[in-house]
Amino acid sequence: MPKQKKSPNSYYFFLKKNWEEFVRDDKNRKRFDFQEAASRFGHKWKQLSKDEKQPFEAMAKEEKEREKLNHNKKFTTFGESFAQVNGRALEQQEKQQQMKNFLKRLTSLPDAGDRPYIFMKAVYSVEEIRENNSRMYWPLEMSMAVFSLKEGIKYIYTVPIDTRVVPMGYSSAAMENAGRTLLPLPGDSSFPGESSDYKDILRHIFGFANHWLLYKAGYDVPGHYRVFFCHDKEKEPIMTGLQWMVDELKEASSVEKYQYLVDNLKLYNVNDLILAMNANAKEVNPSYISYLDTNLDKAAESVINKGNYDYREEIACPYHKSQMACMKMETCAQSIVLKRVFMLFDELLPAYGFTRTHRHEITNFKGARTGPIIKKKQEESPAKVDDTIEEPDWLKEEPQGRSSSPDGAYGGAWSIPSEQTEPSSSKPSRKRTNASRTSDEDDDAMPSWTRSPTREQFDTDDFPSLSGDSQRSSGSARGEVSWASRGRGSSARLPPPPANYANIRGARGRGSSIRTVGPSSGVGRGSTSSSMFEDEEDFPSLGASNSSFGRKTK
Structure with missing residues (x-):
């Protein structure tokens, strides 16, 4: 923002008057120089009485009042002078009046x-x-x-x-x-x-x-x-x-x-157009009564902002033709424009007494012509509307004996027991009804491996590294190998260890909290159904051994 100059004081006007008298007969003298004038006449100012200074003080006060009205020397925080701001406001008022005159003439x-x-x-x-x-x-x-x-x-x-x-x-x-x-x-x-x-x-x-x-x-x-x-x-x-x-x-x-x-x-x-057309409708049809008679801007706004034509695929542009994208119609330029037009038809057609045609109905809008650029794009790649949801390829077939957990997920096996993992012969398509499953019957439309289990996946021995104090045991009611670790927490049984478990176990060290098992043969999305934990020493902060980190040693 430019630096604002102070308005001149009474001393300034005293020096200026004396300077003008000094150079009156000397045309070669340069214009008023404050420093030179002060050196020549400054001592006289001190000799003046209060009454003699009064005229010069009045001149300074008058100049100060004049400066207050000079908007060219006042600036906003963005560096614009008040004069520029006021000029823009006046220009806007002129445009507003010009618009009202035009609309009044046009609609009359x-x-x-x-x-x-x-x-x-x-x-x-x-x-x-x-x-x-x-x-x-x-x-x-x-x-x-x-x-x-x-x-x-x-x-x-x-x-x-x-x-x-x-x-x-x-x-x-x-x-x-x-x-x-x-x-x-x-x-x-x-x-x-x-x-x-x-x-x-x-x-x-x-x-x-x-x-x-x-x-x-x-x-x-x-x-x-x-x-x-x-x-x-x-x-x-x-x-x-x-x-x-x-x-x-x-x-x-x-x-x-x-x-x-x-x-x-x-x-x-x-x-303003809506209000002007409403005024003209009153002249055409005096019996027409509308809340637009208030001439309020908000009343006109409510005419074109009703929700009657929200989320209509017929008026969406090619990018918003799908059912999902149609939910963004408040950002679709074509939807906004056409919604306003059809809302205006609903409000003013009865007042003017015009008969509705197929070009007044949104359901017939597909017959309306489209701009050449969009029309060409529609011919090259027409919008697809499909009631089914196409699942990605990796969901179509789930390999046997693999975990259904995503990569990097560690813990007990997430796969369904073998009697429930029979792949279906064909993947039925799922109809688009709701964003979320509303009933258990919806499971029938999904592959068997994604359905809700009929019984618990885990029992009390699934996470040995977090289990309670007990000794390792072999065998179980299910005929699986289970180990009881020496940690605190729930105890559970795990599926059998991989064949190379002994080699992996021999390479164990302190410091890593998780050890993964190398990939087995076959193609799948995640780790195998084997245990991802080795023993309580792999999780020292949660383990139960006397040497565990974070626990007192007896």
């Missing part, structure tokens, strides 16, 4: 219900903070829909935008946004080739406006045939997203052309 025309309007929405991948706290929203997806109350949806244009790179320092933000929107990261191979042709995207966007608003509608308000409607908070992502694409153009002629179009684009608040 006899054909207001038949005129086309364009809703727009942009989704960004990164919000980059630049100088003076300005923002640049890197575009990821843009969607536009043109409609009229009388004819319904006319055309839509939705395009994914691949910025190819992420600005330095924003990789985490881009990754989080990808998880939030389920849209690909910049540079991902799933983007169609057209998504990085910024000139073609700009040509489609402004050609879209020129075609429907200038040639078809013939807007007679100068400079107002490129008008899109969105929320106030959505204006900056749209404008900076378009500006980002203009900055990426290489040809000077294209930059000049599209920079002019971006500078003259007008984004108006969709809530």
Whole structure:
């Protein structure tokens, strides 16, 4: 922030007056020099009485009051002068008044219900903070829909935008946004080739406006045939997203052309449009009564924010067509735009007395035309909607005699007893019903090795390294070899040790708490069903021997 200068005091005005008298007849004298004036006339100031100083003090006070009103010398914490801030506020007020005048004139025309309007929405991948706290929203997806109350949806244009790179320092933000929107990261191979042709995207966007608003509608308000409607908070992502694409153009002629179009684009608040159309509906149909008569912004907001068309696959873009991705429709640009349009139909069609057509119904939306870029992508890779969940290959067949635990999981065997591990002849598909199992009957749709056990997996001797004081024993009721270790805790029996247990045991040392068994023949996902523990000395902090760490020695 620039350093603020202090307002001049009474001594300054005294010196300035004496200097002007001193150089009045000398045209070659330089302009007022405070240091030289102080050396010449400073001693006179001390000789003045309080009454003689009074005029100069009044001049200083007047100048100080004038400085308070000079916003060019007052700055915000971001380095902007108050004059700049006030100028921007006045400019915003002028734009607001200009918008209201335009909407009033547009919606008061006899054909207001038949005129086309364009809703727009942009989704960004990164919000980059630049100088003076300005923002640049890197575009990821843009969607536009043109409609009229009388004819319904006319055309839509939705395009994914691949910025190819992420600005330095924003990789985490881009990754989080990808998880939030389920849209690909910049540079991902799933983007169609057209998504990085910024000139073609700009040509489609402004050609879209020129075609429907200038040639078809013939807007007679100068400079107002490129008008899109969105929320106030959505204006900056749209404008900076378009500006980002203009900055990426290489040809000077294209930059000049599209920079002019971006500078003259007008984004108006969709809530103001709804209130203006409601006022026009009252003139067309005086018996029409609506809560929009309050002219409150929140009332207009409630019209297009109802949940009537939430999570509808019909209006989602190709990236959000699946049932899972459709749950992210609040981040889908096309879903947001079309939901607002259909909600507006529900509210205002009865007031204008228009008959519903197939283009007013969301269930018939698949017949509406789609932008060329998205249409081509849909033809190349149509969205798949499948009711079944395809399991990974490693789940389809479980090798016999192997543990079902993941790699690196240690402890007793997790495999089901042999009488329950017979693989099924075929893996039935599981219908998508709920995110979690709601009943035991769902187990029938899974392989036998994943079903809940009919009896306990472990008994009192499964973890010898944590067992109680006892001597090793051989044999068990099940005919297995069991060892009782000398640790404290629950005792249990383990499956038979591997054949090379003696060799492994001979290599035992103090210091490692876990010893794994080398892989046996066959292919599997984890360790064998053998014991992963050797004896109580492998776990000194939990063992029972007199030399164990952490225990007193008798």
